[in-house]
Amino acid sequence: xxxxxxxxxxxxxxxxxxxxxxxxxxxxxxxxxxxxxxxxxxxxxxxxxxxxxxxxxxxxxxxxxxxxxxxxxxxxxxxxxxxxxxxxxxxxxxxxxxxxxxxxxxxxxxxxxxxxxx
Amino acid sequence: xxxxxxxxxxxxxxxxxxxxxxxxxxxxxxxxxxxxxxxxxxxxxxxxxxxxxxxxxxxxxxxxxxxxxxxxxxxxxxxxxxxxxxxxxxxxxxxxxxxxxxxxxxxxxxxxxxxxxxxxxxxxxxxxxxxxxxxxxxxxxxxxxxxxxxxxxxxxxxxxxxxxxxxxxxxxxxxxxxxxxxxxxxxxxxxxxxxxxxxxxxx
Numbered sequence: 001x002x003x004x005x006x007x008x009x010x011x012x013x014x015x016x017x018x019x020x021x022x023x024x025x026x027x028x029x030x031x032x033x034x035x036x037x038x039x040x041x042x043x044x045x046x047x048x049x050x051x052x053x054x055x056x057x058x059x060x061x062x063x064x065x066x067x068x069x070x071x072x073x074x075x076x077x078x079x080x081x082x083x084x085x086x087x088x089x090x091x092x093x094x095x096x097x098x099x100x101x102x103x104x105x106x107x108x109x110x111x112x113x114x115x116x117x118x
Numbered sequence: 119x120x121x122x123x124x125x126x127x128x129x130x131x132x133x134x135x136x137x138x139x140x141x142x143x144x145x146x147x148x149x150x151x152x153x154x155x156x157x158x159x160x161x162x163x164x165x166x167x168x169x170x171x172x173x174x175x176x177x178x179x180x181x182x183x184x185x186x187x188x189x190x191x192x193x194x195x196x197x198x199x200x201x202x203x204x205x206x207x208x209x210x211x212x213x214x215x216x217x218x219x220x221x222x223x224x225x226x227x228x229x230x231x232x233x234x235x236x237x238x239x240x241x242x243x244x245x246x247x248x249x250x251x252x253x254x255x256x257x258x259x260x261x262x263x264x265x266x267x268x269x270x271x272x273x274x275x276x277x278x279x280x281x282x283x284x285x286x287x288x289x290x291x292x293x294x295x296x297x298x299x300x301x302x303x304x305x306x307x308x309x310x311x312x313x314x315x316x317x318x319x320x321x
Contacts, residue, residue, distance in 0.1 A: 030225060031164065031193070032138040032205045036131065060128025063136060063205060065193050069162035070126055076166075096136050096225050105311050107202065111137070112304045114198045118156060118297045 031065040143232030144240035149208035155296035157194025229255035258299040
């Protein structure tokens with residue numbers, strides 16, 4: 001049976017049409033997962049710790065490890081909060097694809113030349 | 119609660135992906151020094167709390183009463199162009215953090231194993247674990263004042279390296295030297311990547 005939908009068809013939240021990982025699967029989040037805030041989503045109902053994460057993210061993008069460091073919050077806890085924020089649409093998460101899935105010479109060449117210039 | 123945002127350096131939203139490289143080696147071998155030498159952000163450290171029920175920690179309330187071990191993990195960051203963030207993670211060297219480090223290796227582009235010529239054998243276990251995890255790596259001898267210097271041949275023999283595994287000597291305190299193992303690792307990854315490509319067809 002098709003669930004009855006309210007007349008919101010046609011409205012697409014800004015975080016929806018992305019190619020990034022957006023499922024709240026805990027194991028898909030790691031220290032280097034990048035978190036992108038969607039500041040258009042209402043904050044109502046967020047826990048205090050989740051609000052602190054959103055405050056920190058408001059100006060831009062950070063990896064999960066950086067949130068842990070700046071808020072002095074253990075990584076496992078940041079993972080749980082981030083997974084919830086992904087589920088609620090406040091945050092988009094992008095975890096690196098496994099190296100074997102991206103035999104990406106162009107990326108490696110770019111990293112190499114950036115390192116040379118360091 | 120003091121605001122910490124003044125010293126937070128965010129990535130621009132143009133960044134579309136991150137990659138991670140793990141720096142391994144025994145305690146005190148210079149992992150943090152190397153990371154800080156190349157990082158664009160001030161040294162940061164996560165607080166990792168490990169519980170014996172690591173995967174089952176579902177909310178904050180689960181944490182305080184279980185057996186926990188806290189380990190700090192230092193890391194740094196480099197932005198490549200305007201769309202890639204490279205993270206360098208220093209894996210804690212103590213054997214009791216082994217399972218934590220194994221998790222950290224998942225998805226890593228590669229590893230840098232740091233060694234000190236006064237205790238080369240202390241790095242063997244780290245090499246074995248990267249081998250086991252199938253993560254490509256380079257061996258890096260960090261030069262310490264007063265530590266014996268050996269020829270590359272001697273070092274390669276001591277580490278029992280095959281000819282494909284790069285060996286680098288660097289001074290982790292200096293950026294122009296600390297970047298050498300990173301360059302060597304990325305070259306190594308490129309060589310592997312090219313070697314695994316299918317032969318061009320000559321139809």
